[in-house]
């Protein structure tokens with residue numbers, strides 16, 4: 001929808017937005033009347049509808065558009081799954097404790113918050129150009145609390161470099177930074193101790209005995225990987241294909257204080273796209289090649305800067321900045337999705353993970369970061385996880401998680417192959433027979449050639465992993481060079497994983513959509529696009545008199561039949577107040593039934609952002625508003641179909 005409203009008439013006011021979201025019950029602290037729990041929120045009616053609409057669009061944009069295979073796997077997960085995936089050992093953040101109060105803080109967040117506050121104080125002081133340059137402890141403490149204290153140039157530059165590389169630091173590095181720069185708990189001004197790892201998974205146990213430990217999943221991904229063979233079979237054994245899942249995840253965040261941006265229970269939407277490791281081209285890459293992206297690559301960050309570059313995804317892949325076409329395809333599709341639901345493209349960038357930040361198995365990873373009042377926030381991660389997940393689960397369970405592909409041209413090779421005399425093997429080695437066979441069968445070609453040489457001398461010695469030695473003879477084992485014809489290629493696919501956190505997207509969307517009317521700062525508006533707005537059309541009867549009832553019912557029913565979600569507001573307040581309330585709820589259009597409607601079946605149509613009003617017959621207005629809601633036309637186009645209305649009940 002295009003409108004000509006200047007929405008920057010009042011600077012963004014977070015307090016006003018939060019008051020609106022609370023007043024209209026978009027979301028609120030869970031268990032509020034019990035005092036609440038940090039990081040747990042309930043969504044109210046408009047928040048739930050907004051989230052449901054974002055999810056519906058996500059399903060259309062990804063699952064339906066790309067024929068993905070949808071899953072709904074369990075949240076409660078047995079511990080061995082997360083032991084294998086590496087979460088038990090590594091899904092952890094560094095925390096530090098206030099040395100006096102014992103309060104716990106996330107170490108990287110402490111560094112970020114204190115240094116940012118000092119830099120903000122420095123900027124303010126430079127604006128005032130009064131305070132003398134300083135680096136002494138007391139002034140730094142003042143600056144940590146946001147006071148205007150000027151820093152020496154080299155200190156400010158060092159802080160900028162640290163912030164640009166923040167995600168790259170180990171626990172020891174973070175501890176060192178706290179000591180070197182005297183970084184303290186901003187709430188108490190006390191020193192903090194050494195960083196310690198804290199695992200973010202919620203532990204539980206399955207069943208009454210307590211013998212089967214489990215965890216609430218911290219992401220939906222493992223449920224995809226464990227079902228890989230079934231998914232592959234469902235897809236007729238072919239790659240590439242993708243599975244997708246929308247569901248709840250749980251993370252016991254160390255100190256969640258950022259509203260919906262950091263919570264302990266949240267909805268994720270995750271895609272696992274399985275691709276041949278030797279061919280990461282994407283069939284539909286041509287469709288997104290020209291999508292322009294703002295990129296912050298790893299080399300820039302590693303050099304201590306955060307300068308972004310704008311380029312098309314085609315260029316980024318051609319230059320090797322984004323590792324491959326499939327990853328680039330998803331980065332572009334993520335960009336398109338976020339913009340479609342109303343994220344401001346000027347406040348969206350893709351940041352590449354730095355070397356230390358990326359999981360050791362990943363080949364490349366880009367986060368979609370959206371700018372909001374707290375700075376740049378990761379809202380979607382998009383990683384090439386290589387073959388890691390499928391390989392570790394397969395190794396652990398013995399269940400092959402591989403693709404078997406018929407080769408057009410069979411591959412002919414010569415190989416040394418062990419041949420067993422099973423009877424003699426069993427008779428000679430009894431219960432050790434299986435172990436011996438396993439050792440030899442798992443030997444590589446080099447090992448088999450060596451063994452063959454020893455057997456030619458009359459006997460060979462085989463050593464188990466525990467160091468036990470077995471003597472074998474040619475009566476039991478021979479090794480022969482055979483010509484083998486391979487007509488099947490077997491490989492573990494690589495996985496490209498876009499992972500969305502819906503709460504972060506929803507909250508930043510609310511920030512990007514919020515503004516206040518020029519004439520009245522109290523009149524907040526949420527300019528949500530129709531595609532995600534909780535209610536699309538508000539039906540406003542001018543009077544509560546009975547003769548309006550049949551018309552209200554008719555309009556309501558016709559909109560319902562057209563698939564447009566509407567609500568009737570027949571409350572006993574002025575029309576202006578009713579529209580103001582719905583501007584706050586983000587309702588993009590209002591139709592008003594007045595006395596003229598009763599007489600000659602006309603209806604007015606109001607657009608939320610401009611407050612512009614048009615008039616037409618009931619059926620014409622319904623047709624136009626339906627086209628507007630489904631994005632078939634812009635407001636300007638609607639204006640060519642309906643004349644302007646400047647009648648008596650023109651609403652401010």
Ligand SMILES: Nc1ncnc2c1ncn2[C@@H]1O[C@H](COP(=O)(O)OP(=O)(O)OP(=O)(O)O)[C@@H](O)[C@H]1O
Pocket residue numbers: 251253260261262263264266268378379380381499500501502503504505
């Ligand atoms: N505590 C949280 N609260 C809300 N959303 C979250 C939280 N943790 C992760 N997410 C969302 O899930 C997505 C994928 O999770 P991922 O594991 O990549 O995040 P992360 O790198 O651990 O995030 P962070 O570094 O901010 O803790 C993120 O892009 C984000 O949108």
